[in-house]
Amino acid sequence: MSNQSQTGKHRSAGDGYRLHVLLPLGLGALGLVIGLIAVLRMATSKPKTSRSLALPADTFTAEPPPPIVPLPPAAQEEHLAQSHTTMTILSEQGKDCLACAESSGCLDAKEHGNPCESATGYAAGCGEGVTETDMCLRTLMGVFSTKCAETLQQVPCLCGTTDAEECLTGASVPTGPLYRDYACDFKTNNVATIQTNFREPKFGAGIANDLIQCMASSDCKCFGN
Numbered sequence: 597m598s599n600q601s602q603t604g605k606h607r608s609a610g611d612g613y614r615l616h617v618l619l620p621l622g623l624g625a626l627g628l629v630i631g632l633i634a635v636l637r638m639a640t641s642k643p644k645t646s647r648s649l650a651l652p653a654d655t656f657t658a659e660p661p662p663p664i665v666p667l668p669p670a671a672q673e674e675h676l677a678q679s680h681t682t683m684t685i686l687s688e689q690g691k692d693c694l695a696c697a698e699s700s701g702c703l704d705a706k707e708h709g710n711p712c713e714s715a716t717g718y719a720a721g722c723g724e725g726v727t728e729t730d731m732c733l734r735t736l737m738g739v740f741s742t743k744c745a746e747t748l749q750q751v752p753c754l755c756g757t758t759d760a761e762e763c764l765t766g767a768s769v770p771t772g773p774l775y776r777d778y779a780c781d782f783k784t785n786n787v788a789t790i791q792t793n794f795r796e797p798k799f800g801a802g803i804a805n806d807l808i809q810c811m812a813s814s815d816c817k818c819f820g821n
Contacts, residue, residue: 682733685736686736697811697814709810711807715729719780735801735804736804754775765787
């Protein structure tokens with residue numbers, strides 16, 4: 597055998613040995629590197645659940661509304677004099693107010709509304725012996741005496757100086773002159789529930805609001821307009 601052939605055999609044997617030894621070592625090293633990269637990614641990434649459970653930094657907590665309490669007896673007497681009726685209250689708002697309400701069907705249950713005297717039952721949340729008719733008359737008088745609906749909108753009657761959007765979404769407590777009346781009659785200070793019941797005829801305040809909005813939509817001259 598020639599020297600060249602022997603050299604080739606030695607080289608082939610050496611190459612086979614190197615592949616046999618180095619290939620497993622290389623694969624092992626590659627696997628170690630991949631494992632280290634995976635561990636580093638897990639250590640530096642945030643868990644997905646922490647993002648969904650965390651509250652936003654600007655989360656707003658509304659001021660808790662005041663408790664519902666009965667109206668003061670003095671306030672009841674001031675607004676609920678026995679001589680007051682739906683007709684007398686409307687007639688006091690100008691010569692055309694009552695006539696417009698009647699001609700527009702605002703006092704006719706078959707058309708658009710009812711007088712306060714149609715209300716039944718007691719407004720237990722507003723004080724002992726206070727009827728739903730009382731609360732209807734009280735709401736009517738409150739709207740006219742405070743002029744909160746002079747823009748033909750009743751939002752100021754509920755919200756007052758509180759931002760209207762924050763008030764109606766419940767983010768801020770209403771400051772309107774009739775908010776307390778609504779809260780005691782509807783038995784809630786939740787603004788969403790007040791809005792739901794705003795024209796509900798089983799409540800005296802609901803009948804009054806329905807009457808007021810009927811007159812406003814009929815352009816009756818009752819609000820200083």
